[in-house]
Each structure stands twice: as structure tokens, then as C-alpha cells.
Amino acid sequence: MSENSRNVIELSQLTKQYGDKRAVDSLNLSIRKGEVFGLLGPNGAGKTTTILMLLGLTEPTAGTALIEGLDCARHPLEVKGIVGYLPDNVGFYPDMTGRQNLRFTGQLNGLSGQELEERIDELLARVGMTEAADRRAGTYSKGMRQRLGIADVLIKDPEIIIMDEPTLGIDPEGMRELLNLIRELSVEDGRTILISSHQLHQIQQVCDRVGIFVEGKLIASGTLAELEEQILQDGSYLLEVNVHPCDDKLLGMLSQQEGLEKIQKEGNTLLISSKKDIRGQLTRFLGEHGYTILHLHQRGGDLDEIYRRYFEKAGQSDERNDFEEKRKHGWRRRGKQARQGTDRA
Amino acid sequence: MIGGTGIASLYGAISGLGDVEDSNYLFLSLYTTSGNSIPSFMSFIALLGPIIGLALGFDAVNSERAGGTLNRLVAQPIYRDSIIIGKFLAGTAVIATIIYTMGIGLGAVGILCTGVKPSGEEVWRILVFLTFTVVYVAFWLAISIWFSVVCRHAATSALASIALWVFFAIFMSLVARIVANAAYPIGDEYHAMINSYNNYTLNLGLNRISPYYLYSEAVSTIMNPTVRSVNVVTMDQLVGAVSGYLSLGQSLLLVWPNLTGLAALMLIAFGGSYIGFMRQEIRSN
Numbered sequence: 055m056s057e058n059s060r061n062v063i064e065l066s067q068l069t070k071q072y073g074d075k076r077a078v079d080s081l082n083l084s085i086r087k088g089e090v091f092g093l094l095g096p097n098g099a100g101k102t103t104t105i106l107m108l109l110g111l112t113e114p115t116a117g118t119a120l121i122e123g124l125d126c127a128r129h130p131l132e133v134k135g136i137v138g139y140l141p142d143n144v145g146f147y148p149d150m151t152g153r154q155n156l157r158f159t160g161q162l163n164g165l166s167g168q169e170l171e172e173r174i175d176e177l178l179a180r181v182g183m184t185e186a187a188d189r190r191a192g193t194y195s196k197g198m199r200q201r202l203g204i205a206d207v208l209i210k211d212p213e214i215i216i217m218d219e220p221t222l223g224i225d226p227e228g229m230r231e232l233l234n235l236i237r238e239l240s241v242e243d244g245r246t247i248l249i250s251s252h253q254l255h256q257i258q259q260v261c262d263r264v265g266i267f268v269e270g271k272l273i274a275s276g277t278l279a280e281l282e283e284q285i286l287q288d289g290s291y292l293l294e295v296n297v298h299p300c301d302d303k304l305l306g307m308l309s310q311q312e313g314l315e316k317i318q319k320e321g322n323t324l325l326i327s328s329k330k331d332i333r334g335q336l337t338r339f340l341g342e343h344g345y346t347i348l349h350l351h352q353r354g355g356d357l358d359e360i361y362r363r364y365f366e367k368a369g370q371s372d373e374r375n376d377f378e379e380k381r382k383h384g385w386r387r388r389g390k391q392a393r394q395g396t397d398r399a
Numbered sequence: 400m401i402g403g404t405g406i407a408s409l410y411g412a413i414s415g416l417g418d419v420e421d422s423n424y425l426f427l428s429l430y431t432t433s434g435n436s437i438p439s440f441m442s443f444i445a446l447l448g449p450i451i452g453l454a455l456g457f458d459a460v461n462s463e464r465a466g467g468t469l470n471r472l473v474a475q476p477i478y479r480d481s482i483i484i485g486k487f488l489a490g491t492a493v494i495a496t497i498i499y500t501m502g503i504g505l506g507a508v509g510i511l512c513t514g515v516k517p518s519g520e521e522v523w524r525i526l527v528f529l530t531f532t533v534v535y536v537a538f539w540l541a542i543s544i545w546f547s548v549v550c551r552h553a554a555t556s557a558l559a560s561i562a563l564w565v566f567f568a569i570f571m572s573l574v575a576r577i578v579a580n581a582a583y584p585i586g587d588e589y590h591a592m593i594n595s596y597n598n599y600t601l602n603l604g605l606n607r608i609s610p611y612y613l614y615s616e617a618v619s620t621i622m623n624p625t626v627r628s629v630n631v632v633t634m635d636q637l638v639g640a641v642s643g644y645l646s647l648g649q650s651l652l653l654v655w656p657n658l659t660g661l662a663a664l665m666l667i668a669f670g671g672s673y674i675g676f677m678r679q680e681i682r683s684n
Contacts, residue, residue, distance in 0.1 A: 141474070
């Protein structure tokens with residue numbers, strides 16, 4: 055346990071300034087060995103910049119980033135030796151086969167001969183690319199590139215893996231495989247994994263801890279349960295109710311009830327916010343007046359909701375409010391899959 | 400294409416060889432003689448050699464960036480210098496191989512066709528000529544790598560480097576003449592008398608900014624032992640001069656500044672791309 059709680063990534067007061075804009079603002083973060091950490095935030099929040107600083111590809115304006123005690127800006131080569139980086143939109147040399155691409159990376163990491171060939175075979179099998187390995191990389195689909203990218207990262211047998219938007223543009227089946235693989239890398243191999251993403255649902259499934267990152271600032275971090283608790287302590291509950299019949303008379307009656315702060319109607323669903331848990335009270339009330347409850351759900355349990363709340367709390371700029379608007383109008387009525395689509399756009 | 404033009408110019412040279420009056424350096428004239436309407440191999444290379452350099456370098460960095468391979472590459476434990484230096488050295492090696500193969504091959508075909516045997520000095524002159532050519536083409540490679548570092552899209556960098564090439568190959572002499580005429584007008588006889596020396600010198604100096612001109616001047620001196628000076632020669636300097644050939648050493652001495660100039664231009668161009676690349680942030684979008 056003591057081994058597991060050692061911090062392998064330590065960021066302190068890390069800042070990156072681009073002209074007037076602070077891409078990353080005094081970021082403090084530590085990631086323990088063997089955990090899967092999800093760095094969540096909308097596009098342009100500074101996630102990629104943070105990752106570039108971790109790899110020593112960009113110099114921080116202020117503050118330090120340490121990986122295994124090595125300063126990333128001063129010893130980038132050593133850091134890159136133990137960190138595997140899967141960039142978003144990973145690419146391969148299109149004229150070379152998948153296997154040749156992997157061999158090239160292996161050689162750059164000082165591997166050669168039989169050892170390298172064996173490792174390539176093993177990794178190709180692991181990511182399920184054995185059959186496509188001798189096709190030219192130019193013919194690969196996005197999902198295949200992503201899997202080859204993971205094999206590419208694993209060639210150097212890194213202790214730490216950093217993935218930038220790994221779930222972007224992958225079909226649901228590929229997504230499931232990818233998440234399984236990430237889980238496996240963490241649990242079986244004991245590697246530390248840092249995932250940056252704006253796609254909450256997938257991340258929710260694999261992350262031990264998440265950090266919510268908005269406009270260069272880490273506004274919250276912890277396990278999902280901790281984040282949820284933090285939100286609920288603010289004393290704001292949101293209840294989704296679907297009743298039959300759903301008429302204006304009901305709205306009128308509800309608005310006179312005590313303890314209800316706000317009632318919104320979205321299609322057939324009522325969104326009721328309150329200061330305390332009113333589920334019991336509401337069920338009784340509806341039952342007495344002859345309404346049938348079709349659906350009752352306390353929001354807040356999933357990351358999506360937590361994410362939204364934190365955005366509201368952070369006192370968002372206009373741009374962010376637009377983003378919120380889009381989310382509310384665009385996402386709610388669609389299914390989960392479509393939601394990811396909107397986000398990407 | 401380059402190979403094809405090489406053959407064409409050889410054919411032109413062989414057909415025009417009969418008209419060559421000076422029989423002392425006959426083998427060299429295989430490279431320098433132009434046939435009817437076909438330019439010589441030397442001027443072909445001066446004009447088209449840069450194409451090799453540009454083709455090898457115009458998408459060296461930005462295509463990797465666009466393809467997402469660059470940020471995968473920089474995440475490996477290698478120095479970033481090695482990427483850009485590797486690109487330049489690999490390109491230069493390819494260029495050297497092409498140029499030497501072509502130059503020597505041309506000579507071989509020339510021997511077979513004409514039976515003219517090169518002397519030792521001629522062989523050396525050809526090797527110096529080919530080395531000059533490599534430096535010259537490597538300069539264009541460095542320029543195109545520089546553009547590929549600066550420009551986001553491969554098409555932009557290709558167009559920009561081709562534009563520069565066209566400018567130096569065609570328009571630089573026009574610009575030089577216009578500037579020289581503006582500074583030292585030689586419109587009427589009086590002005591021509593007092594200004595023509597300065598006019599010519601300025602014209603020449605401006606032209607020498609262009610690597611195309613530097614190269615052409617240098618190689619025509621190397622390949623023509625009869626060229627005795629690359630600058631203006633006044634009548635009193637010529638008084639008492641004995642007409643004869645320059646030795647290779649003397650020819651080299653004459654164009655040594657051109658060689659250093661070309662090499663310096665090449666290094667500046669590469670230095671620019673090196674610094675640009677090292678200071679750049681590598682991100683995929």
C-alpha cells in the first residue's frame with residue numbers, strides 16, 4: 055500500500071502563459087502510482103498544454119512538473135524514457151506497415167533484434183492488430199490507428215502512460231475494447247495512467263480519480279464519490295419526475311408546495327430543484343392527488359451532472375455559458391451516444 | 400526528369416562538339432557545350448537541380464505534423480535536434496548520390512559515345528563541379544525544410560519555395576539591372592562613360608546575392624579553364640597578360656568566395672530551419 059500511494063506525478067504551481075492568455079494557471083496536482091487519473095475539461099481548457107509540459111515539449115512559464123522526481127523541463131529525455139504518450143489524432147507513416155511503424159519506435163527507444171520482434175508480436179496480439187499488422191498504416195481506420203497507437207506507447211514499457219483524448223472518434227465497440235485495455239494496463243500491469251478527455255461517460259468507467267479542469271484551473275479533484283458528496287453538500291438537489299397526467303394543474307399545485315425551489319418543464323419531464331431530499335414528500339403528494347409516477351430520478355450520481363454543477367459553480371464566462379446552453383438544448387433530448395457527438399463538434 | 404534532361408543535353412553536347420574550337424579540354428565541353436536549342440548539362444543542373452532539393456524537403460516537417468507522426472516522434476527519448484538534423488543529412492545524402500551518379504554516368508556515356516578520354520585535371524574539375532552542385536542543391540533543400548517548418552501546409556511551403564526559386568533564377572537579374580541602372584544611369588554617352596564601371600559592379604554584386612548566379616559563375620569558371628576573372632577587368636589590367644589556361648588551383652582560388660558564399664547560405668538556411676523547429680511547439684492541431 056505504501057508503494058501504491060507514492061506520487062509519481064507532481065505538479066506544483068504549474069503555469070503556462072500564451073500572450074495574454076493563461077492556458078494553465080497555477081496547477082497543483084499529484085497522481086499516485088498505479089492509479090487511473092482522468093483530467094476532464096472542455097476543449098481549450100489547457101489539458102493538452104499540461105500534457106506537453108509534462109513531457110517537456112513545452113516550457114512552463116512558472117512552476118514545476120515532476121515525474122518520478124525528475125523535472126520535466128530539465129530532463130525531458132529521461133522523462134520520455136519512462137512516459138508513454140498517446141497524442142490525440144495519433145498518426146503513423148502511411149507507407150510503412152503497422153509492424154514497421156512499431157519497429158521504428160522500438161528502435162528509437164534503443165530496442166533491437168529478437169527482443170524487439172517478440173515484443174512487437176506480443177503487443178500486436180494484445181491490442182488485437184495481429185491480422186492487420188502487415189498492411190500499410192495508411193489503410194487503417196481511426197479505431198485501428200488508436201489501437202496501434204497503444205501498442206506503440208507500450209513498446210517502451212512505460213511506467214506512466216499519458217493519453218490525450220483517447221476516446222475521440224471511436225465507435226462504441228472500439229470504445230469498450232479501449233476502456234477494457236486501459237483497465238487492464240492499470241490493474242494487471244500496475245501502470246499509472248493519465249487520461250485527458252472531455253467525454254465524461256467513458257472516463258467515469260475507468261478512472262480512479264478525476265480532476266475537473268476549466269480555463270487552466272483545476273476546480274475540483276477526487277474520486278467520483280467525493281465529488282458527488284461535495285456537490286450535494288451545497289444543498290441543491292435536482293429531481294427528474296415523469297408523471298401521468300402531466301397537466302398545468304399539477305404545475306400550479308407543485309409551485310405552492312413548500313421546499314421546492316424551482317420547477318422546470320422539459321417535454322414531459324419535470325425538473326424540480328430543492329434544498330433537501332423531497333422524494334418521500336413528493337411521492338406522497340402525487341399519490342394523494344391521483345397522479346401516476348412513471349419515472350423518478352435524483353440527478354447528481356453521474357459524472358455528467360457533477361461536471362455541469364462544477365461549471366455552474368466556477369462562475370462561467372460568456373463563452374462557457376454558450377457551451378452550457380448548447381449542452382442543455384442539444385444534449386438533453388438525445389441519447390448518450392449523440393451527446394458525445396455534440397461535444398466533439 | 401533530371402535524368403532525361405541530362406541525356407538530352409549530352410546528345411546536344413555531342414552534336415555540338417564539332418563546333419568546339421578549343422581542343423585542349425574537350426571532355427569538359429561535354430558538360431558545358433549546348434547543342435542546337437538544347438542547353439548544356441551545366442545550365443540544366445543550375446536551373447533544375449534546385450527542384451531535387453525542393454522536392455526532398457518541402458514537406459519534411461509539416462506533413463509529419465499534419466499526419467500526427469511528429470508528436471509521436473518527439474515523445475520518444477531522442478533529442479529534438481536529431482529529427483531536424485536527420486532530415487537535412489538524409490536529404491543531402493540522397494542529393495549527393497543523385498548528383499554524383501548523374502555526373503559520373505554522363506561522363507561515362509560521353510566516353511562511350513565520343514571516345515574522348517578525360518585527363519586527370521579534367522576529372523578533378525568535374526568532381527569539384529559536382530561538389531559545388533551538391534552544396535547548391537543542399538542549399539535549396541535547407542530552404543525548403545525551413546519553409547516546411549514555418550508553414551502549416553505542405554502546399555504553402557512548396558509554393559513558397561518554388562516562388563523563391565523562380566525569383567532567384569529568373570527575376571533576380573532583372574531586379575539587379577533595374578537597381579543598378581537607377582543608381583548609376585548609363586542612358587546617354589556621358590553617363591555611360593562615368594557610370595558604366597560602377598553600374599556593372601553594382602549589378603554584379605546584386606546578382607551575387609542570388610545562389611543561382613553564385614553557382615553558375617563558380618561552375619562556369621571551374622569548367623572553363625579559359626575564364627580568368629569573374630570581376631570587371633579594365634584595359635590596363637589586361638596589358639601584358641599572356642593568354643593561357645588557368646590551372647585547377649587557380650580556378651578554384653578565383654571562385655573560392657563563391658563556394659564559401661554558397662556554403663554560408665546553405666548553413667544560414669539550415670540554421671533558420673533548425674532554430675525554427677527547436678523553438679516550435681509541437682501539437683497536433
